[in-house]
Amino acid sequence: MRITLKVWRQDGPTSPGSFETYDVPGVSPDMSFLEMLDVVNDRLTLDGKRPIVFEHDCREGICGSCGMIINGVPHGPEKGTATCQLHMRKFHDGDQIVVEPWRAAAFPVIRDVAVDRSAFDRIIEAGGYISTPTGAAPDANLTLIPKPVADAAMDAAACIGCGACVAACPNSAAQLFTSAKLAHLNLLPQGQAERWARTEAMVETMEEFFGSCTNHGECREACPKEISIDFIAMMNRDYVKAKRKNRKLLSQIR
Amino acid sequence: MATTTPARGSSTSARGLVRPTFKQPSKRLPYPIGLYQTAVGKKWVMGVTGIMMMGFVLVHMIGNLHMYEGPAEYNEYAEALRNLGGALIPHEGVLWVLRLGLITAAALHIHSAATLTIMNRRSRPQGYQAPRDYSAANFASRTMRATGIIVLLFIIFHLLDLTWGVFLGDDYIKGDVYNNVTRSLSSAPVAIVYMLANIALAVHLFHGAWSLFQSLGWNSPQFNQARRVFATAFAGLILVGNLSFPIMNLAGVVSQDTRTTPCAAEGGEETDICLGVNE
Numbered sequence: 001m002r003i004t005l006k007v008w009r010q011d012g013p014t015s016p017g018s019f020e021t022y023d024v025p026g027v028s029p030d031m032s033f034l035e036m037l038d039v040v041n042d043r044l045t046l047d048g049k050r051p052i053v054f055e056h057d058c059r060e061g062i063c064g065s066c067g068m069i070i071n072g073v074p075h076g077p078e079k080g081t082a083t084c085q086l087h088m089r090k091f092h093d094g095d096q097i098v099v100e101p102w103r104a105a106a107f108p109v110i111r112d113v114a115v116d117r118s119a120f121d122r123i124i125e126a127g128g129y130i131s132t133p134t135g136a137a138p139d140a141n142l143t144l145i146p147k148p149v150a151d152a153a154m155d156a157a158a159c160i161g162c163g164a165c166v167a168a169c170p171n172s173a174a175q176l177f178t179s180a181k182l183a184h185l186n187l188l189p190q191g192q193a194e195r196w197a198r199t200e201a202m203v204e205t206m207e208e209f210f211g212s213c214t215n216h217g218e219c220r221e222a223c224p225k226e227i228s229i230d231f232i233a234m235m236n237r238d239y240v241k242a243k244r245k246n247r248k249l250l251s252q253i254r
Numbered sequence: 255m256a257t258t259t260p261a262r263g264s265s266t267s268a269r270g271l272v273r274p275t276f277k278q279p280s281k282r283l284p285y286p287i288g289l290y291q292t293a294v295g296k297k298w299v300m301g302v303t304g305i306m307m308m309g310f311v312l313v314h315m316i317g318n319l320h321m322y323e324g325p326a327e328y329n330e331y332a333e334a335l336r337n338l339g340g341a342l343i344p345h346e347g348v349l350w351v352l353r354l355g356l357i358t359a360a361a362l363h364i365h366s367a368a369t370l371t372i373m374n375r376r377s378r379p380q381g382y383q384a385p386r387d388y389s390a391a392n393f394a395s396r397t398m399r400a401t402g403i404i405v406l407l408f409i410i411f412h413l414l415d416l417t418w419g420v421f422l423g424d425d426y427i428k429g430d431v432y433n434n435v436t437r438s439l440s441s442a443p444v445a446i447v448y449m450l451a452n453i454a455l456a457v458h459l460f461h462g463a464w465s466l467f468q469s470l471g472w473n474s475p476q477f478n479q480a481r482r483v484f485a486t487a488f489a490g491l492i493l494v495g496n497l498s499f500p501i502m503n504l505a506g507v508v509s510q511d512t513r514t515t516p517c518a519a520e521g522g523e524e525t526d527i528c529l530g531v532n533e
Contacts, residue, residue: 019383019384069382069386071387072385072386072387073387100382100383100384103378103380103381104377104378106272106275106377108272110271116270118269118271118272119272170374171374172377172378173374203294204278204292207276207292207294208274208275208276209276211374211377211378212294212374213293214370214374214398214465215461215464215468216388216396217395218389218391221389221390229468230473230478232468233468234471235294235471236294236298236469236470236471237470237472237473240298240471243288243289244285247285
């Protein structure tokens, strides 16, 4: 296969950046998208040019490091697939492929198509954990959880934090990420003690960085884990409840 | 974990390359009002006010169907609205409470939409340089701001036209609703404005009546399938009902010529006659 690659090149967070076009012959249809970029980078390095900077780690779709806009779609044309699991056989010989970084105020470009997603870390720090007693592991099946509840929590926990939801959203909202990170704890018994404090803190931290949801549903389409926007509705309900409940909880100490 | 305590500042959030785009409010107001300081809360307010205005739009459309019964019945309906609450409450008392509620709802709905739009613009200062390919966002959801503005402008036009009679001049008869509606809608340009505005309203409702379930967190596998059906049916019902009025007026099915009450002939000096009281 021979493709034309049009990639966003940007030297640093404050540089302007622009598209550059590369002719890429000799692409095997069995290559993953990132392997194709590796080949391009090898050739660039041999030519004494700066290789394209992109993030990657596990290359099996579970770490959430990779991610770029491919032909106008986050993670490329295949649904429910991260960039690393996208294969070149999904493209045709002679195609032009346009690659662009995630665009959001909260995701500044570090270089080329690598962006800083630590805004997501700020949201997790605000409450995306449970405080558990340390010590011996509790007995298995000590806390019974109905199967549908466990399944729903697992669906939410599938979020790999890649940022495609923010990239896909016309408003750069991080509602799908935040709601998934809330739901996988808020649905389970272990997450109940801090449920309302967590919901309030994570939503309000999210709103420091990201836009607001208008229920387009683009995030679900872009999500490599196909996380449902039902979790966004759950977050909205929990947030309004949390505002009331947290006030009540505060009154307990007076 | 931070809670409702006001001690939290945004200073902890700024580290490394990433800076918060928006400041947390320096003072969080108490519960129901404080909701309005947050984006999720504002969307909740938009959902609630949306339901209020949907209720109005539905009742308004159903009420206008009295037009097809005839002048006397139509004007009687209008008088009944002013007399809501009967003798217990001053004339137009209940009506004014409803009006003030709707004005407040509309104001909050518009203010939320405007401030959230500004927020959304700021959260992506540099847009995509290559064309984006949207797959889920439909025409209605992408044009909410445009259709919302069209509906707002139309409401102003509609009030000027039929509540204050600015455009009808001497043809406008206060209290003779049938006369005013038929005279206004028998003009083709006005009827077209009404039709276009109601198409915009239906498009707005098609997304809004679904979206409110998400914003209010009304989500359950038990009825999720019905939400799209509801929104489509509601938007369709409003569209058909509201479009019928300008169309039937243009077609002459409803017009001054068909009225049997003497109001038009009298020049509308006596509204009691128009109401069919002295028939």
